[in-house]
Amino acid sequence: MDNVVLEVACCVGPGLPEVATQVTEFFAEVIPEVRQHDDTMHRLLVASVQANLITFVDMLAHQIPVDQVTVPSAAAEYARRFAQHELPLEALIRAYHLGEHFFEQRALIHIGQLGLTTEEALAVTAKLAQRTNRYIDQVTTELISIYDSERRRWDSRVGASQAARLRMVLENEKLTAQSAGDLLDTRMDEWHQAAIVWASAQAPNPALGLRTASWLLQQATGHTPTTTLTDDRTMWAWVSASAPPTADISQLRDKMAELPGLRIALGAPGAGLAGFRATFREALRARAVVEAASGKNTQVVAFDEVAVVALLTDHSSELRRWVHRVLGDLAANEPTAARLRETVHTFLRVGSSFTEAAAQLHLHKNTVHYRVRKAEELRGRALSEGRLDVEVALLACELLGQRISGTSTVLELEGAEPPQSCHVAARP
Numbered sequence: 001m002d003n004v005v006l007e008v009a010c011c012v013g014p015g016l017p018e019v020a021t022q023v024t025e026f027f028a029e030v031i032p033e034v035r036q037h038d039d040t041m042h043r044l045l046v047a048s049v050q051a052n053l054i055t056f057v058d059m060l061a062h063q064i065p066v067d068q069v070t071v072p073s074a075a076a077e078y079a080r081r082f083a084q085h086e087l088p089l090e091a092l093i094r095a096y097h098l099g100e101h102f103f104e105q106r107a108l109i110h111i112g113q114l115g116l117t118t119e120e121a122l123a124v125t126a127k128l129a130q131r132t133n134r135y136i137d138q139v140t141t142e143l144i145s146i147y148d149s150e151r152r153r154w155d156s157r158v159g160a161s162q163a164a165r166l167r168m169v170l171e172n173e174k175l176t177a178q179s180a181g182d183l184l185d186t187r188m189d190e191w192h193q194a195a196i197v198w199a200s201a202q203a204p205n206p207a208l209g210l211r212t213a214s215w216l217l218q219q220a221t222g223h224t225p226t227t228t229l230t231d232d233r234t235m236w237a238w239v240s241a242s243a244p245p246t247a248d249i250s251q252l253r254d255k256m257a258e259l260p261g262l263r264i265a266l267g268a269p270g271a272g273l274a275g276f277r278a279t280f281r282e283a284l285r286a287r288a289v290v291e292a293a294s295g296k297n298t299q300v301v302a303f304d305e306v307a308v309v310a311l312l313t314d315h316s317s318e319l320r321r322w323v324h325r326v327l328g329d330l331a332a333n334e335p336t337a338a339r340l341r342e343t344v345h346t347f348l349r350v351g352s353s354f355t356e357a358a359a360q361l362h363l364h365k366n367t368v369h370y371r372v373r374k375a376e377e378l379r380g381r382a383l384s385e386g387r388l389d390v391e392v393a394l395l396a397c398e399l400l401g402q403r404i405s406g407t408s409t410v411l412e413l414e415g416a417e418p419p420q421s422c423h424v425a426a427r428p
Contacts, residue, residue, distance in 0.1 A: 020050035023102050030098065033091040038284070039291035040198065040234075041081060048078040049099065056103075056135050066134045071142045079143045083150035084231035086164070092147060093140055100136045104129060163228045166236070170277055177273040186226060192238050193245040194267040194280040195225070196287050199233040203261030210235045213262055220252040221245050238276065244269040249302060256299040265290060266302045285310035292400045308392055309399045319396060326386065326393040329378040337378065338397075343371040344383060345394040352384075 024046050027034045037045065051072030059069055071079075082092050107128055111121050154160065165183045169175060177188040197213040199206035210229070217225045217237055223245060225237040239245045247266060256262060267282030269275070282303035289306045290298050303310060312319045324331045330341060343361060347368060350356040354372075358365040376382055383390055 020046050023049045027095050033087045044078045047074040066138050079146045080150040081231050083147045084154050089147050096136050096140050180273050188273045190240045191244045191269050191271050192240050192276040193269045194283040195237040196265045196283045197235040200261040206233045209262045216255045220248045253300045264300050309396050323393045326389045328380045340371050340375040344375045
């Protein structure tokens with residue numbers, strides 16, 4: 001019977017990245033707290049799901065006792081971030097039980113394909129369910145301890161109450177400007193500009209980096225920002241003034257270049273309580289664009305620089321299909337198409353001037369002619385046909401990279417099914 005359980009595990013195991021993505025999308029559909037995740041939390045959730053799947057399949061394959069299994073590091077970090085974001089423990093535990101159900105449903109499909117007798121199928125199902133349940137119980141018990149410890153630590157930090165009041169102002173639409181100002185000790189009748197600062201896994205000292213970024217924001221705007229940590233690697237900041245704040249983006253970029261692994265997304269200035277909330281939403285959207293453009297190393301981005309694409313990031317599947325309709329094979333994820341897109345984008349931006357495009361790209365004019373012609377061949381029609389659509393689609397490709405043009409990402413976001421059968425050694 002153990003061999004049959006192993007065979008089922010081997011069938012369920014392949015394509016773990018795709019399976020992890022499907023599980024994560026399933027969580028987002030049924031767990032409201034997961035839908036609140038930013039891109040960083042979303043990727044950490046995918047890593048957590050994948051790590052749990054690998055650990056569980058290894059436990060089955062090598063007959064490792066459940067009491068020797070520990071929480072995978074990605075899952076432990078996700079639980080800590082869950083606590084830091086002040087999300088309820090019940091939602092975290094629910095995700096594990098839904099994941100257990102998802103795994104068992106896939107296992108049942110494979111059990112049905114093995115040609116077992118009814119008695120054998122029931123026995124395998126019962127044994128697999130028992131091991132799955134014991135794994136979930138073992139891991140969630142440890143996760144509850146990790147979550148509780150982190151929540152106590154996080155709640156005891158300086159500024160915890162400020163963060164709670166800030167979330168209330170952002171989320172409670174019934175608050176008046178006066179009430180919001182009293183909660184945050186901020187004049188809401190002024191102008192505000194929000195910034196989100198976050199440190200990647202490569203940042204050598206996240207805490208120091210966030211403090212330095214706060215100082216750089218002060219230097220770039222001429223105003224002291226109000227800041228709060230939302231987790232160990234993320235800081236929200238607002239600059240408030242009687243006139244619209246003007247950040248020196250060039251200066252900020254120069255200084256941020258000295259802080260590897262740190263990034264800043266800025267909203268546009270807004271007036272009053274509505275502007276306080278709107279500039280923050282814009283900073284969130286700008287951050288989403290930066291994180292989606294995994295091939296780029298943009299450290300500072302302002303919402304107005306990426307507004308067109310930022311407003312479309314909530315509908316990435318639809319955006320991807322539209323881009324491919326507009327650009328055809330010019331949207332392909334390969335170096336030649338990317339080079340042609342860069343040339344065409346510059347060519348259209350300078351008013352379809354071959355001479356000006358050649359100067360900006362440091363190319364010969366004939367090279368630009370050749371690339372534009374090849375781009376039109378790949379697209380299947382002239383660039384002048386639906387020119388505005390072409391420019392927007394090219395901008396989306398430039399900013400979002402493989403998230404738009406990559407075939408691997410299409411599988412991820414559209415939830416392609418992994419293979420439904422596999423081959424393992426014959427059962428005795």
